[in-house]
Amino acid sequence: xxxxxxxxxxxxxxxxxxxxxxxxxxxxxxxxxxxxxxxxxxxxxxxxxxxxxxxxxxxxxxxxxxxxxxxxxxxxxxxxxxxxxxxxxxxxxxxxxxxxxxxxxxxxxxxxxxxxxxxxxxxxxxxxxxxxxxxxxxxxxxxxxxxxxxxxxxxxxxxxxxxxxxxxxxxxxxxxxxxxxxxxxxxxxxxxxxxxxxxxxxxxxxxxxxxxxxxxxxxxxxxxxxxxxxxxxxxxxxxxxxxxxxxxxxxxxxxxxxxxxxxxxxxxxxxxxxxxxxxxxxxxxxxxxxxxxxxxxxxxxxxxxxxxxxxxxxxxxxxxxxxxxxxxxxxxxxxxxxxxxxxxxxxxxxxx
Amino acid sequence: xxxxxxxxxxxxxxxxxxxxxxxxxxxxxxxxxxxxxxxxxxxxxxxxxxxxxxxxxxxxxxxxxxxxxxxxxxxxxxxxxxxxxxxxxxxxxxxxxxxxxxxxxxxxxxxxxxxxxxxxxxxxxxxxxxxxxxxxxxxxxxxxxxxxxxxxxxxxxxxxxxxxxxxxxxxxxxxxxxxxxxxxxxxxxxxxxxxxxxxxxxxxxxxxxxxxxxxxxxxxxxxxxxxxxxxxxxxxxxxxxxxxxxxxxxxxxxxxxxxxxxxxxxxxxxxxxxxxxxxxxxxxxxxxxxxxxxxxxxxxxxxxxxxxxxxxxxxxxxxxxxxxxxxxxxxxxxxxxxxxxxxxxxxxxxxx
Ligand SMILES: CC(C)[C@H](C(=O)O)[C@@H](O)C(=O)O
Ligand SMILES: CC(C)[C@H](C(=O)O)[C@@H](O)C(=O)O
Numbered sequence: 001x002x003x004x005x006x007x008x009x010x011x012x013x014x015x016x017x018x019x020x021x022x023x024x025x026x027x028x029x030x031x032x033x034x035x036x037x038x039x040x041x042x043x044x045x046x047x048x049x050x051x052x053x054x055x056x057x058x059x060x061x062x063x064x065x066x067x068x069x070x071x072x073x074x075x076x077x078x079x080x081x082x083x084x085x086x087x088x089x090x091x092x093x094x095x096x097x098x099x100x101x102x103x104x105x106x107x108x109x110x111x112x113x114x115x116x117x118x119x120x121x122x123x124x125x126x127x128x129x130x131x132x133x134x135x136x137x138x139x140x141x142x143x144x145x146x147x148x149x150x151x152x153x154x155x156x157x158x159x160x161x162x163x164x165x166x167x168x169x170x171x172x173x174x175x176x177x178x179x180x181x182x183x184x185x186x187x188x189x190x191x192x193x194x195x196x197x198x199x200x201x202x203x204x205x206x207x208x209x210x211x212x213x214x215x216x217x218x219x220x221x222x223x224x225x226x227x228x229x230x231x232x233x234x235x236x237x238x239x240x241x242x243x244x245x246x247x248x249x250x251x252x253x254x255x256x257x258x259x260x261x262x263x264x265x266x267x268x269x270x271x272x273x274x275x276x277x278x279x280x281x282x283x284x285x286x287x288x289x290x291x292x293x294x295x296x297x298x299x300x301x302x303x304x305x306x307x308x309x310x311x312x313x314x315x316x317x318x319x320x321x322x323x324x325x326x327x328x329x330x331x332x333x334x335x336x337x338x339x340x341x342x343x344x345x346x347x348x349x350x351x352x
Numbered sequence: 353x354x355x356x357x358x359x360x361x362x363x364x365x366x367x368x369x370x371x372x373x374x375x376x377x378x379x380x381x382x383x384x385x386x387x388x389x390x391x392x393x394x395x396x397x398x399x400x401x402x403x404x405x406x407x408x409x410x411x412x413x414x415x416x417x418x419x420x421x422x423x424x425x426x427x428x429x430x431x432x433x434x435x436x437x438x439x440x441x442x443x444x445x446x447x448x449x450x451x452x453x454x455x456x457x458x459x460x461x462x463x464x465x466x467x468x469x470x471x472x473x474x475x476x477x478x479x480x481x482x483x484x485x486x487x488x489x490x491x492x493x494x495x496x497x498x499x500x501x502x503x504x505x506x507x508x509x510x511x512x513x514x515x516x517x518x519x520x521x522x523x524x525x526x527x528x529x530x531x532x533x534x535x536x537x538x539x540x541x542x543x544x545x546x547x548x549x550x551x552x553x554x555x556x557x558x559x560x561x562x563x564x565x566x567x568x569x570x571x572x573x574x575x576x577x578x579x580x581x582x583x584x585x586x587x588x589x590x591x592x593x594x595x596x597x598x599x600x601x602x603x604x605x606x607x608x609x610x611x612x613x614x615x616x617x618x619x620x621x622x623x624x625x626x627x628x629x630x631x632x633x634x635x636x637x638x639x640x641x642x643x644x645x646x647x648x649x650x651x652x653x654x655x656x657x658x659x660x661x662x663x664x665x666x667x668x669x670x671x672x673x674x675x676x677x678x679x680x681x682x683x684x685x686x687x688x689x690x691x692x693x694x695x696x697x698x699x700x701x702x703x704x
Contacts, residue, residue, distance in 0.1 A: 077540065084540035085547060093541070117579050119471040141507075141544035150512040152548035155493075160502040188429065188436035189445070189595065192493035195437060196504035219595045220631075223603035226578055227469050243541065243571045244596065251575035279572075 002036045004306060005068040007271065011091070012046045012081075013280025014290035015074020021342045022295045028346045029303070029311045036308065041068060045091055047081040056082075056090030062098050066270055070302050071095065073275035074295065078282050089139075092275070096132055099270035101263035102162060103169050104130040104242060105301070106277060108229075108249030108259065113323040114332055116254045124229035127177070128249060129170040130242025132263055134162050135193070137239045158193045158238070163200045165266065170236035171208045177233050180212040181205075184221050184237035184245065197238065222248060250277045255331045257291030260298040262305065274302040288337035291329040293319055296345065318348040354388045356658060357420040359623065363443070364398045364433075365632025366642035367426020373694045374647045380698045381655070381663045388660065393420060397443055399433040408434075408442030414450050418622055422654050423447065425627035426647065430634050441491075444627070448484055451622035453615035454514060455521050456482040456594060457653070458629060460581075460601030460611065465675040466684055468606045476581035479529070480601060481522040482594025484615055486514050487545070489591045510545045510590070515552045517618065522588035523560040529585050532564040533557075536573050536589035536597060549590065574600060602629045607683045609643030612650040614657065626654040640689035643681040645671055648697065670700040 006026075010019035023040060030036050041064065045057040056076075065071055076092040077084050095101070107127045110116065140155035167183070174181045183201045187194035198215060205213045216224065218241045224231065225248050237245055250259035259277035276294030284290060296319055303312035327344045328334025336344070358378075362371035375392060382388050393416065397409040408428075417423055428444040429436050447453070459479045462468065492507040519535070526533045535553045539546035550567060557565045568576065570593045576583065577600050589597055602611035611629035628646030636642060648671055655664035679696045680686025688696070 085543045088540045089543065115471075117471055118469055119467075120469070137541045137543075139543055143544070143548065148512055150548070152510040152545045154508040154510070154542060154545035156506040156508065158504040158506070160500055186592065186595075188440045189489045189592065190506060191437045191441065191489075191491055192495070193504045193506035196495065196502070219599035220608075222574060222596050223599040223608060226600065226603045240538065240541065243538075244574050247571035247575040248578065248600075251578045256575060 003039055004036060004070070005039050005041065007043060007065050007068040007071045008040045009043045009045055009071065009073045009091075011074040011076045011280065012048070012078045012087075013075055013282045013285050015076070015280055016046075017285070017290050017338060018292045018295045019072070019074040021338055022292055022299055025296060025315065025342060025345055025349070026299060028349050029315060032314070032349060032352070033308070033311055046076070047078040047087050050082050050087065050090070056087055056094070062095075065095065065099065068271055070271050070306060071099070071273035072299070072302060073273055075276070075278065075280035077280050080282065093137065095273055096263050099265055099273065100133070100267060101265050101270075101273055102131075102133045103166055103264045103266065104132040105262045105264060106130065106242075106246040106249065106259065108246070108253055111253065111258065111320065111323060113326070113328070114254040114258065116252055118226065118229070118252055121252065122230040124232065124252070126229065126232035126235060126249070127173060128235045128237060128242050128246045129166060129173060130237050130246065131162055131166040131239050134159060135239035156193050158196055160200065163197055164204060167201050167204045167236055169266075170234050171204065171211055174211050174234040175208065179210065180214070180233040182221070182232055182235045183213070183215045184218050184235060184241040185215050186218045186241075188217060201236070218244070221245065225249065226252065246277055255291065256294070257329065257331045258293040258297060260294055260301050262298070262301040264305070272305055274298045274305075288339070289330045290338050291331050292338050292342050293323070314349060314352055317352070318345045321348060355391055356388060356422070357391050357393065359395060359417050359420040359423040360392045361395045361397055361423065361425045361443075363426040363428045363632065364400070364430045364439075365427055365634045365637050367428070367632055368398075369637070369642050369690060370644045370647045371424070371426040373690055374644055374651055377648060377667065377694060377697055377701070378651060380701050381667060384666070384701060384704070385660070385663055398428070399430040399439050402434050402439060402442070408439055408446070414447075417447065417451065420623055422623050422658060423451070423625035424651070424654060425625055427628070427630060427632035429632050432634065445489065447625055448615050451617055451625065452485070452619060453617050453622075453625055454483070454485045455518055455616040455618065456484040457614045457616060458482065458594075458598040458601065458611065460598070460605055463605065463610065463672065463675060465678070465680070466606040466610065468604055470578065470581070470604055473604065474582040476584065476604070478581065478584035478587060478601070479525060480587045480589060480594050480598045481518060481525060482589050482598065483514055483518040483591050486511060487591035508545050510548055512552065515549055516556060519553050519556045519588055521618075522586050523556065523563055526563050526586040527560065531562065532566070532585040534573070534584055534587045535565070535567045536570050536587060536593040537567050538570045538593075540569060553588070570596070573597065577601065578604065598629055607643060608646070609681065609683045610645040610649060612646055612653050614650070614653040616657070624657055626650045626657075640691070641682045642690050643683050644690050644694050645675070666701060666704055669704070670697045673700060
């Protein structure tokens with residue numbers, strides 16, 4: 001019996017509602033498999049935790065995460081309680097960095113039965129590979145002077161190492177997919193970091209002569225994602241551009257509530273982290289309407305990462321069939337609540 | 353007779369096809385008015401000009417622009433001839449900065465007869481007010497080390513002065529419109545410049561107690577622009593975020609070929625500049641299919657700015673009626689060429 005240790009951080013808002021429900025699905029999958037069990041370590045780290053302890057996670061928190069095989073996260077942030085930059089840099093971004101989760105992967109797919117805001121969603125299916133450790137998200141910078149003279153300076157830092165490994169990951173992935181990589185840039189306006197990014201993209205591309213490459217400025221790329229999403233296969237982007245493109249991807253999928261994400265550690269030293277694209281959605285807490293699909297699809301990415309691809313495939317099949325049968329939460333135009341969707345998926349899994 | 357001097361810079365690609373055609377419309381409007389004439393100063397500044405002169409514009413170019421009442425620009429850039437950051441920083445961005453065009457205004461509207469990629473475009477009508485002089489578009493930064501150790505550092509600079517005047521402009525505009533300002537931020541990830549932006553937005557907001565305010569992270573805002581565009585009235589954004597949101601706005605309008613823009617000088621020292629959102633589109637040069645509507649709508653913004661609002665209104669009416677009658681270029685699903693669309697608009701104007 002293989003025992004996998006999972007750090008579970010429900011976090012804030014609907015994270016706390018959705019995560020426990022979806023653990024039932026993971027347990028069902030373990031039962032079906034027979035040869036694996038998941039052992040959960042639950043952590044209450046969140047904005048409420050911060051109000052009590054003045055930190056988002058305890059001193060030994062990171063060490064505890066390091067001892068597990070994966071981190072399963074709900075959502076972090078509730079600006080009514082704690083400013084976002086405190087909660088996120090104290091938990092989500094802290095884990096991404098200290099567990100060296102240097103790549104963020106987010107697939108976006110047209111799903112039968114989910115109403116896209118696009119008139120002709122045309123069965124798009126792309127993955128955004130996002131640099132996850134540096135770039136525009138940087139604590140380097142500050143302010144000078146005050147009042148009318150105040151100036152804020154923000155540094156974006158792009159290293160060859162991080163830029164190159166992100167781009168290489170994208171090419172590797174494209175090789176297993178449809179063979180096209182689109183690079184997001186803005187080298188016409190942002191004249192130091194982005195020409196550097198373009199140069200690395202160009203150089204690295206030589207190692208994959210059969211992969212089709214293209215470079216789009218982020219403004220045009222955002223526009224194309226809406227007007228011709230089916231064109232894209234793998235998109236590679238900086239931390240900020242990846243962030244924007246993946247929310248757009250979730251938006252054209254029809255709901256931010258279904259989009260999954262993975263923060264990948266590449267060196268094997270620390271666990272990877274799996275968290276949906278959606279946030280903590282404080283406005284719908286307690287209504288039972290939170291969509292568990294984003295979290296479950298994220299679980300599928302975790303299963304994949306843990307070498308349990310077959311279980312992941314079963315889960316994805318159950319997710320798609322459940323949506324197809326109209327068992328959907330309100331954001332997808334349905335009337336089911338969180339628990340009903342999860343129950344239905346579990347029932348399906350038991351029948352496979 | 354009022355004589356208005358207009359600097360005309362067709363620029364590159366379709367700019368050279370569209371701009372001369374649309375000057376015929378401006379002349380028609382002057383005829384109709386009777387009391388005004390436009391005197392054009394044509395400048396061939398472009399990537400081709402660069403190949404010959406090694407600069408995008410001559411030494412006395414800026415001084416010549418300063419002596420005119422407005423600048424009417426087509427499109428700049430042709431990366432096959434000149435790298436974008438050279439052509440753009442040598443012409444477009446140079447003019448924006450040296451003519452102190454500190455604000456960029458871009459309306460996005462649902463237009464009857466233009467097919468939006470959205471299933472339910474819901475008559476959206478918003479304006480993006482973009483900071484146009486600093487922020488993420490900065491020449492401050494550079495590189496250190498080489499090879500595997502290379503690092504690129506990019507500084508974004510946000511001054512109180514530029515941030516505040518942009519936000520104030522947005523509030524003023526919202527007061528004349530539907531009374532809502534949405535601020536684009538990313539203070540959860542970008543922890544120096546964006547919290548500063550948020551703070552100025554918050555402080556300035558106190559001076560407009562009747563205006564409804566909201567702050568969205570750029571990722572969520574991009575997603576909302578697709579899922580609920582009708583929600584927005586005035587959006588205020590940094591240079592980069594404004595750039596991304598306005599291309600998205602053009603995309604949901606149905607074609608980047610119709611979206612207008614204005615680069616506004618606020619201190620009256622230098623002329624403002626009017627350029628459509630679309631680029632030089634090298635791929636369709638010579639096909640006659642370039643859409644003149646973006647340029648013409650931009651001309652309407654110029655007329656407005658020059659105090660010729662009635663002429664601008666006539667032009668906008670003619671544009672909308674022409675589209676409504678199906679006289680459209682290929683990007684809008686029509687079969688008319690550039691000249692036919694312009695001819696039709698002129699005919700209409702003559703009948704008003
Ligand atoms: C060409 C480029 C530098 C420019 C910008 O980003 O400002 C363009 O995209 C625009 O929006 O006018
Ligand atoms: C909450 C925020 C810091 C985060 C990010 O921008 O990385 C989120 O938007 C995401 O995409 O995971």
